[in-house]
Amino acid sequence: xxxxxxxxxxxxxxxxxxxxxxxxxxxxxxxxxxxxxxxxxxxxxxxxxxxxxxxxxxxxxxxxxxxxxxxxxxxxxxxxxxxxxxxxxxxxxxxxxxxxxxxxxxxxxxxxxxxxxxxxxxxxxxxxxxxxxxxxxxxxxxxxxxxxxxxxxxxxxxxxxxxxxxxxxxxxxxxxxxxxxxxxxxxxxxxxxxxxxxxxxxxxxxxxxxxxxxxxxxxxxxxxxxxxxxxxxxxxxxxxxxxxxxxxxxxxxxxxxxxxxxxxxxxxxxxxxxxxxxxxxxxxxxxxxxxxxxxxxxx
Amino acid sequence: xxxxxxxxxxxxxxxxxxxxxxxxxxxxxxxxxxxxxxxxxxxxxxxxxxxxxxxxxxxxxxxxxxxxxxxxxxxxxxxxxxxxxxxxxxxxxxxxxxxxxxxxxxxxxxxxxxxxxxxxxxxxxxxxxxxxxxxxxxxxxxxxxxxxxxxxxxxxxxxxxxxxxxxxxxxxxxxxxxxxxxxxxxxxxxxxxxxxxxxxxxxxxxxxxxxxxxxxxxxxxxxxxxxxxxxxxxxxxxxxxxxxxxxxxxxxxxxxxxxxxxxxxxxxxxxxxxxxxxxxxxxxxxxxxxxxxxxxxxxxxxxxxxxxxxxxxxxxxxxxxxxxxxxxxxxxxxxxxxxxxxxxxxxxxxxxxxxxxxxxxxxxxxxxxxxxxxxxxxxxxxxxxxxxxxxxxxxxxxxxxxxxx
Numbered sequence: 208x209x210x211x212x213x214x215x216x217x218x219x220x221x222x223x224x225x226x227x228x229x230x231x232x233x234x235x236x237x238x239x240x241x242x243x244x245x246x247x248x249x250x251x252x253x254x255x256x257x258x259x260x261x262x263x264x265x266x267x268x269x270x271x272x273x274x275x276x277x278x279x280x281x282x283x284x285x286x287x288x289x290x291x292x293x294x295x296x297x298x299x300x301x302x303x304x305x306x307x308x309x310x311x312x313x314x315x316x317x318x319x320x321x322x323x324x325x326x327x328x329x330x331x332x333x334x335x336x337x338x339x340x341x342x343x344x345x346x347x348x349x350x351x352x353x354x355x356x357x358x359x360x361x362x363x364x365x366x367x368x369x370x371x372x373x374x375x376x377x378x379x380x381x382x383x384x385x386x387x388x389x390x391x392x393x394x395x396x397x398x399x400x401x402x403x404x405x406x407x408x409x410x411x412x413x414x415x416x417x418x419x420x421x422x423x424x425x426x427x428x429x430x431x432x433x434x435x436x437x438x439x440x441x442x443x444x445x446x447x448x449x450x451x452x453x454x455x456x457x458x459x460x461x462x463x464x465x466x467x468x469x470x471x472x473x474x475x476x477x478x479x480x481x482x483x484x485x486x487x488x489x490x491x492x493x494x495x496x497x498x499x500x501x502x503x504x505x506x
Numbered sequence: 507x508x509x510x511x512x513x514x515x516x517x518x519x520x521x522x523x524x525x526x527x528x529x530x531x532x533x534x535x536x537x538x539x540x541x542x543x544x545x546x547x548x549x550x551x552x553x554x555x556x557x558x559x560x561x562x563x564x565x566x567x568x569x570x571x572x573x574x575x576x577x578x579x580x581x582x583x584x585x586x587x588x589x590x591x592x593x594x595x596x597x598x599x600x601x602x603x604x605x606x607x608x609x610x611x612x613x614x615x616x617x618x619x620x621x622x623x624x625x626x627x628x629x630x631x632x633x634x635x636x637x638x639x640x641x642x643x644x645x646x647x648x649x650x651x652x653x654x655x656x657x658x659x660x661x662x663x664x665x666x667x668x669x670x671x672x673x674x675x676x677x678x679x680x681x682x683x684x685x686x687x688x689x690x691x692x693x694x695x696x697x698x699x700x701x702x703x704x705x706x707x708x709x710x711x712x713x714x715x716x717x718x719x720x721x722x723x724x725x726x727x728x729x730x731x732x733x734x735x736x737x738x739x740x741x742x743x744x745x746x747x748x749x750x751x752x753x754x755x756x757x758x759x760x761x762x763x764x765x766x767x768x769x770x771x772x773x774x775x776x777x778x779x780x781x782x783x784x785x786x787x788x789x790x791x792x793x794x795x796x797x798x799x800x801x802x803x804x805x806x807x808x809x810x811x812x813x814x815x816x817x818x819x820x821x822x823x824x825x826x827x828x829x830x831x832x833x834x835x836x837x838x839x840x841x842x843x844x845x846x847x848x849x850x851x852x853x854x855x856x857x858x859x860x861x862x863x864x865x866x867x868x869x870x871x872x873x874x875x876x877x878x879x880x881x882x883x884x885x886x887x888x889x890x891x892x893x894x895x896x897x898x899x900x901x902x903x904x905x906x907x908x909x910x911x
Contacts, residue, residue, distance in 0.1 A: 288868070292572055323717050329644040329655035347647050350636020352575035353654050359720045361867065364572040365636065367565030373636040453720060461717045465653050468713045468732055472656060476702055483603050483698045490605025 240460075242320040246339030247385060248407035248438035249394060250414055251313055253450065254424070255401035258285065258299055258311035262393035262402070266297045266315075269381060269392040288451070291315065293364045296378040297393060302450045310445050312452075313393070313402075316341060316362045316378035317430060318438035319460070324354035324363060326462030332375075339407060339438040340380035348375060359434055359456050380438065407438055414442050435460025523679065523898060545886050552883025555876045556633060564636065567876040574864055574871035581859035582881045583630025585711060586852050588661070589735070591623025592743030593750065594668055595704040598697045609773055610910075611766050612751060614675055614901045618892060619750050620743075621668040626888045628661060633880055653713045660707035667700040678908045679899040686908060709736040715858060723862035725804050725813045730795035731858075737788040738851055744781040745824075745847035748774055752841050754902060757893075761902045771837055778840035781847060782828030789821050809865070816857060820850025 264279040266272070272294050277284050285301035292298075297315035318341045325333040325341065332347035333354065343354075343363075350373055355363045366373040381391035389395075390404040403410060411431060418424040423444045430440035433456045441447070448454045514522065525533040559567040570577050597616035600606045632638040645662075649655045670689070677686045712735025715722050728734065755762060755770055762770075796802050804810055824843040831839035860871060896902060 290572060326651045327654065327717060329649040329652040329658055330640075331647040331649040347640075347643050348637060349640040349643050350638070351634075351654065352570075352636065353652070353714070355572065355575040356721065356863070357717045359718075361573060361864075365564075365570075365575060367568075367570060368563055370561060370563030370566075373563065456720055461719070462651060464716045464719065464729075465651075465713060467729075468709075468716060469651075469653065469656070472706055472710075475705060479702045479705065480698045483599070483701055487603045487694060487698075490603065494605060 240321060242407075242436065243335075243337040243339065244408075246320075246337065246407050246438060247380070247404065248318070248339055248410050248440060249380070249391065250403045250405075250410040251439065251441045252401050252403075252417070253310055253312055253441055253443040253445070255399045256299070256311040256313065257399055257401075258282075258301055258309070259398065260284075260299050261396050261398060262313055263295065263297055263299060265392040265396035266378070267295070269384075270296055270379075272296070291362050291364050291377065293366045293374070293376045296376060300451060302445075304445075304449065307445065310443070310450055312441075312450050314360075314362075315393075315439065316380070317360050317433075318378075318380055319434055320436040320438070321434075321460035321462050323357040323359060323434070323461035326465065327353045327357035329353070336382065338380075338382070338385055340382040340385065341377075341438075342379050342382050343375050343377065345372075345374060350375075357461065359453065359461065407440075410440060414440065417442060432458040434458070435463075526897060545890060548879075548882055548886045552879050552886070555879045556883060559633060559876065559880065564634075567874060567880075569871060569874040569877070571869055571871070573867045573869045574860075576859055576863070577634075577871055578860070578873040578877040578881055579630045579634035581856050582852075583884055584627050584634075585855040585859050587623055587627035587630065588711065589708070589739040589851050589855060590742040590746040590848055591620045591627065592704060592708065592739050593747040594618075594620025594671065595701060596740065596743050596747065598671060599701055602694060602697050603701075608769070609776070611763075611769060611902075612747065612773060614672070615750060615754055615896070616747055617668060617672045618675075618895060618901055619746065621665070621672050622888045622891055624661065624665045624668060626884045628665065629887075630881065630884055633884075653710050653716070656710040657707050657714065660703045660710065664700055664703040664707065667696050667703065670696055671700065675895075675899045675901055678905050683908075705736060708739045709733060711735050712858075715863075718863070721864050722858065723804075723809055723865040724799065724801045725796070725809055726858050726862040728795035728799050728801070730791060730798065734788065734791055734795060737784060737791055738854060741781055741784040741788055741847055742851035744777050744784060745844035745851075748777050748781070748841060748844035749848060752844075754896070758896055758902055761896070763903055766902075774837050774840055775832060775835065778828050778843065779832050781844065782825055782832065785821055785825040785828065785847065789817070789825060792817060792821070809862070812857070812861075816850070816853050820846060820853055824850065 260279045263275075267275060267279075275294070288300050289295070289298040291314060297313055299311050299313045301309050301311055303309040318335075318339055320335075322333060322335055322341045324343075325335055328347075329351070330347040330349055332344045334342050334344065336342060350365075352365060352375075354375060355365060363375050363377045365375055381389070381393075384391065385404075391402075394402040394404040403413065405413075411428060414428045414431075418426055418428075421444075425443050425446060427447060428440050428442055429447050429452055430437040435458065441452070443450060521527065521529070526536075528536060555567065564570055568577055568579075594617040597609060597613045601609050601613050632641070635641070644655055644658050670692070674686055674689050677689065709732035713732040715727065715731050716729070719727055751770060751774065755767070759767075805813070824846040827839050827843035827846070831837075831843060900908070
């Protein structure tokens with residue numbers, strides 16, 4: 208292609224403009240997913256919970272989970288530590304140390320900002336919605352239960368007794384309700400205001416204020432940074448490690464732990480065939496030239 | 507049975523090639539052997555157990571729970587089964603890529619073992635899945651952020667490749683010359699693609715645990731785990747090749763050409779040497795992974811003692827035995843070391859997938875008898891399928907009318 212001086216200058220000007228435009232954008236692709244900006248969450252103030260289990264009851268009704276084995280006002284359930292199951296998407300456990308008031312801890316899906324279940328699923332059956340809820344899609348799941356193993360909080364449960372359409376079950380943060388402007392059923396029903404629903408960023412401000420204004424609080428918002436941050440967060444006046452919380456989860460979002468390995472796979476797919484083909488050519492060449500020095504029995 | 511005529515009626519062909527030259531009555535009578543009676547008894551219980559699982563669900567047939575959602579069907583059939591089925595990969599790469607023609611007589615039995623190993627591993631997975639009829643869904647929705655997607659994709663492709671790698675033997679049995687000729691043309695391409703897939707999914711099976719740092723015991727959790735899984739699957743594949751060839755030559759000895767009996771000694775020693783090297787590499791990686799992760803501080807506990815049993819009893823001991831056996835030219839010791847190595851892979855995979863996983867949770871998983879029975883049934887079916895094929899197709903011997911192209 209012939210090009211005169213004027214054309215060349217035009218081209219340079221164009222390239223310069225394109226360069227200037229690209230400066231306005233971030234100079235490097237960001238690897239950090241900082242979460243949907245307006246995502247919701249729930250702040251659970253453990254010091255306010257009295258263990259009435261009305262949240263469990265509300266959850267049971269909203270999700271049509273059927274009559275419970277023990278009625279919701281039976282305190283005997285506190286004798287053992289319970290976990291979430293296919294018939295209870297949230298459970299309250301009691302922790303009592305001598306000469307201390309009992310503490311009640313509500314457990315449910317933490318709705319991680321970067322959920323391990325979401326990344327573990329090979330059929331993309333999980334969604335992290337912009338509202339913050341982590342939800343599961345029945346029509347994609349093949350039932351491998353990798354999501355259950357990946358969850359650091361032991362939350363997803365399985366309908367093992369359902370032979371044909373078993374489901375992975377967990378708290379949805381009442382996604383259908385919050386999409387319509389409502390709040391999760393457990394939050395709505397809590398008589399002690401132990402649960403607050405709102406924008407996650409605002410909840411962190413509320414939690415900080417409470418911790419600053421009352422020195423009895425432990426100076427930690429559980430879920431603010433754990434496994435990269437969760438939508439559901441806790442503050443407490445008793446040490447978290449004594450209330451069944453895992454304090455060793457770290458602050459790295461769990462899916463990130465697999466990215467380094469996954470990135471090596473395409474590299475391997477491209478380089479390994481070339482290396483193997485090279486070995487093939489060498490060993491074939493050796494045979495053709497009659498210099499096969501492998502010691503074994505000839506074919 | 508190597509009698510192979512092209513001009514027979516279908517009836518004669520079936521009698522010759524399916525019923526091994528016997529009439530149907532003679533054939534059925536010939537099946538009554540002690541081995542078949544035991545196998546039949548296992549299937550008589552096991553097949554109804556598998557049907558029961560599909561009709562009444564995982565809750566009725568397994569001891570799986572919300573806290574321990576993975577059990578024996580994954581640990582044994584999938585993680586262990588696939589790890590010791592790499593013999594086919596090792597043999598085709600050794601013989602056709604690196605030109606070790608002296609191992610050629612081992613290629614076909616190795617591919618057959620590999621194909622059946624993978625096939626029944628996937629069968630175990632299908633039994634374990636909650637909704638196996640949705641198996642194609644990952645290939646519709648592409649959950650590419652999942653390591654398990656990589657496993658699924660590579661397993662499916664590699665099973666197909668192993669099928670094509672074994673196809674020449676089946677085609678020779680059927681007498682299809684042209685197809686045999688065309689299959690030969692894609693041979694090397696298949697082997698290279700298959701090798702990439704093996705390295706991918708074997709390491710990915712380990713990489714599945716990278717996302718579980720708080721659930722897998724620190725003595726087994728490591729950022730090295732993909733490479734530990736890959737190194738151990740090569741040792742397991744080599745050991746399984748030695749065990750498989752030992753049994754094959756005892757059971758199907760009459761099919762093996764005389765020269766192969768002499769070769770088997772030399773090949774066993776060679777594979778034993780390779781298994782020793784691989785175990786040494788695995789041992790170094792394991793030590794490095796613990797130094798790298800500062801996990802040696804967990805050694806002074808019951809878990810540490812159990813890891814000691816795994817590493818000293820099932821890695822260091824067979825490693826020493828392989829070394830000693832190669833020096834003293836003892837085929838017996840190579841075979842004993844191989845059996846220990848295969849058992850070692852079993853112990854390691856159970857430690858990672860069941861015992862060390864959710865180690866700090868209060869619930870302990872012990873397999874239901876139906877889970878044990880289901881796994882035993884799949885192994886039995888695999889052995890029967892191997893025998894059925896070996897008795898008919900040119901696996902342990904080669905047909906004179908189909909020389910290597």
